Amino acid sequence: MSSETSRMKFMCDSSRCIQCFACSVACAEAHDLPVGISRRKVVTLHEGVEGKEVSVSIACMHCSDPPCAKVCPVDCFYIREDGIVLHDKKKCIGCGYCLYACPFGAPQFPRDGAFGMRGVMDKCTMCAGGPEKTNSAEERRFYGQNRIAEGKVPICAAVCATNALLVGDAEDVSAIYRKRTSSRGKGE
C-alpha cells in the first residue's frame, strides 16, 4: 500500500499451503455466509500422491481487467481505487454471466429466493464490504465485515498459519514471494 497506483492482490503460495481450511472457515464465519457458500475455497490436487500433492486457496483474484464487470448486463460491478473489485447486490439479477466470464469460478449464487430460486451473486470482497455506507448494518448484512475500512488485513490472510496466503499491494506481495523463492534452501 505504498505507491499511488497500488493494486490490492491475493497470492497463495502453494508450497506453503497445508490445506488446513482456516482461510475458508474464517471467511465464512466472519461474513456470516449462508450454508453452501464459501467465498474462499481450498482445493487439493493429487491427494495422497507422494511428492505431487499440492493445495491452493482460491477466491476472487480482484483482476486488474475483470471480465465479470465486462459481461454484467446490469453493470453492477465497480472497481475501487485500490483495485478491489466489488459489486452492488441491489443491482445484481443473479443471471450467472459473471461466473461464465470468470477464470477462477469466484462468483457463487445462494439459493435464497422463493422455491429455492437462484439469488444474487456473492463473492469475495477482500473484506472491503460493498457500496452501502461503510460499516453500516446494511453493508454487513449484504457483504459481511469491512475490515479494510477498519485498517485490518482480510480475515483469510490474517488467520493463515503458514503465511501461505498473502494479501496487499501487488508489488509488496510479489517482493515477499520473490524473497521466499530466492532464499529457499539457503537457510540453516
Next chain:
Amino acid sequence: MKTIIVFIITILMLTSMAYAAESMIWGNMLIGNILSYGTKDSLNMGPLFTILQSQYFRNIFLVIVIGVPAVFLMHYLVLGARFFSHDGKKVYVFSLFNRLIHLLAAISFLVLIPTGLMMIFGVYFGGGPLVMTARHLHGLATALFFLAVIPMFFFWVADMLPTVDDIKWIAIFGGYLSRKQSEVPAGKFNAGQKMWFWIATLGGIVMIATGAAMYFQDFNLGIASAFGLSQIDLLRASAIVHNIMALLITALFITHVYMSLFAVKGAINSMITGYKEEQELKYLHSSFYRKLKAQNKI
C-alpha cells in the same frame, strides 16, 4: 394418474441427486478450469463468451429490435397492407386444438421475448428486483412454452416440409415487394411461415435446453461430459447459443407479428376462429387452394 405422480417424483429425485452430488463447477475441477482458461489448447469459451457478451450481443439485439420494425414500418408506409374480402366464403383451416396450443405458445412468447430483452438491456432498467423478476418470469414462461412446443411440432410438421413452391416463394419474397395482387406459390404454409416454424420449434427446444442448463447451473447429468466439455464450458456454450438463437427468434417473431397483424389485414382471425378467407387462400396459398378445390373441399 398414479404413473404421472411416480414420474414426477422420479424426476424430482433425479434432479435432487444431481444437485446433491459434488459440485461440477467449484470442486477440484476448478484448478483445471483456471489453468486452461484462454490457453491455446482450450476451447477458449471463457474469453469468447466475454467478448461476445461485452461487445456484440447487446448491440446486435439493439439493431434487431429497432431495425426489423423500422424495415416493416417502411414496408407498411410504402407498399401498404394486403386486403382480402371478408364477405366471401371462409375455409376452416385450424382446429380448436391447433388454436389453443398456438395461443399457449403465443402467451409464452409474449412473456419470454420482453423479459429476455429486459435482461439484455437490464442496465437501462437499473437492474435489481425488477430485472430479477423478469428473469424469474422468463423461467416460468419457459414451462408454458415447453407444454406448447411438442404438440405444435407434431401437428404441423407434415405441412412444414420444404416443397418446390418454397424456392419460388423465396425468389419473389412472397410477393410482398410488389403491390400487384397475384397468386403466390405456397402450400398450407408459405416458405416464411416454414422458416418461422423450424426456428420456433427446433430452435425453441434448443432455447429450452440451453436455458435450463443456465438455470440449473451446477448439475451432473453427464451432459457436459457427453459433449467432452467441462460444466463451466457447457454453461458458456449455452449462453452463446441461447443469445444467438434468441436473435433469430426475436427477428422472426417480430416478422410473424407484423405479417399476421399488419401486412395481411385480418390474417390473425384464422388463428382465433379457425376460418381463413377464401380470397386470402386463393392468392397467398395458391397451391393449397388448388388442392382443396381438386378435393372438392371448398
